[in-house]
Amino acid sequence: MPEQRTAATDPPTAADGATGGEGTGGEGTAPPAVRVEGLWKRFGEQIAVSGIDLVLPAGRFIGLVGPNGAGKTTTLSMMTGLLRPDQGRIRIAGHDVWADPVAVKSRIGVLPEGLRMFERLSGRELLAYSGRLRGLPGDQVDQRATQLLDVLGLAGAQHKLVVDYSTGMRKKIGLASALLHNPEVLFLDEPFEGVDPVSAQTIRGVLERYTASGATVVFSSHVMELVESLCDWVAVMAQGRIRAQGPLAEVRGDAPSLQSAFLELVGAQGTDTGASLDWLGGGNGTGR
Numbered sequence: 663m664p665e666q667r668t669a670a671t672d673p674p675t676a677a678d679g680a681t682g683g684e685g686t687g688g689e690g691t692a693p694p695a696v697r698v699e700g701l702w703k704r705f706g707e708q709i710a711v712s713g714i715d716l717v718l719p720a721g722r723f724i725g726l727v728g729p730n731g732a733g734k735t736t737t738l739s740m741m742t743g744l745l746r747p748d749q750g751r752i753r754i755a756g757h758d759v760w761a762d763p764v765a766v767k768s769r770i771g772v773l774p775e776g777l778r779m780f781e782r783l784s785g786r787e788l789l790a791y792s793g794r795l796r797g798l799p800g801d802q803v804d805q806r807a808t809q810l811l812d813v814l815g816l817a818g819a820q821h822k823l824v825v826d827y828s829t830g831m832r833k834k835i836g837l838a839s840a841l842l843h844n845p846e847v848l849f850l851d852e853p854f855e856g857v858d859p860v861s862a863q864t865i866r867g868v869l870e871r872y873t874a875s876g877a878t879v880v881f882s883s884h885v886m887e888l889v890e891s892l893c894d895w896v897a898v899m900a901q902g903r904i905r906a907q908g909p910l911a912e913v914r915g916d917a918p919s920l921q922s923a924f925l926e927l928v929g930a931q932g933t934d935t936g937a938s939l940d941w942l943g944g945g946n947g948t949g950r
């Protein structure tokens with residue numbers, strides 16, 4: 663098992679200008695967007711999340727990366743109040759997810775994995791429903807919904823039922839719904855999966871603009887090139903543990919790319935890349 667990258671696993675200090683004491687209220691000392699302490703989750707014999715600590719500063723574009731089964735979705739589900747931890751504490755912008763759920767839910771937007779939506783609503787009806795559920799006035803919901811549908815290229819499909827949307831369209835209407843109330847922190851589980859390059863570029867633009875205004879995006883992905891080009895902060899997870907966290911450049915270290923740093927951090931270098939599958943391909947007519 664590789665060692666943790668010590669410099670990058672230390673929580674950021676006030677000197678980073680990124681975080682400070684929890685709700686101390688002083689200038690430049692806003693609480694981090696997310697603070698996780700001693701978080702555990704077990705499913706039967708399987709430990710999905712193994713006592714992790716994380717500090718994700720506000721105003722950053724943050725990537726949570728890790729191989730399949732690392733515990734990313736489980737962690738995001740606990741951060742957003744969708745799954746109760748066995749042990750540990752999570753605070754969003756200084757508010758405890760389980761002790762103060764209303765304060766937390768009003769501050770976050772969530773695009774979960776395998777998003778369940780009210781599929782018999784049209785895209786526009788779904789946004790109207792989400793906005794009203796968030797307590798926004800009707801005219802504001804209408805205005806924001808129109809703008810989001812336009813920007814995300816869904817205006818032409820706004821009256822179509824969500825059940826008839828493609829995978830990418832579902833991601834986009836889910837994102838619109840998560841952004842409608844202008845949350846402080848946006849959690850996205852694999853937001854670019856199934857999204858075409860043009861739509862991905864649009865989503866990217868929307869998210870970059872959103873973080874530039876001081877909001878925080880936390881998203882999970884396996885696609886290192888994407889994380890490297892979008893994020894300024896990353897947390898690397900493997901086997902339920904945090905292997906590294908910190909500014910992208912620090913986590914990447916001397917490695918030529920985030921991909922190489924990632925392989926080293928998760929201990930996947932030298933993994934069998936399929937050489938043992940010597941029967942595969944070649945068209946030699948044997949063993950088929």
Ligand SMILES: Nc1ncnc2c1ncn2[C@@H]1O[C@H](COP(=O)(O)OP(=O)(O)OP(=O)(O)O)[C@@H](O)[C@H]1O
Pocket residue numbers: 705708709710728729730731732733734735736737884
């Ligand atoms: N509801 C569940 N019941 C049993 N085991 C679960 C459940 N949810 C997750 N796990 C297990 O917990 C571990 C972490 O899963 P998780 O979905 O959090 O990983 P992930 O990093 O999001 O993976 P991927 O990138 O493949 O989506 C895996 O071993 C998974 O099988």
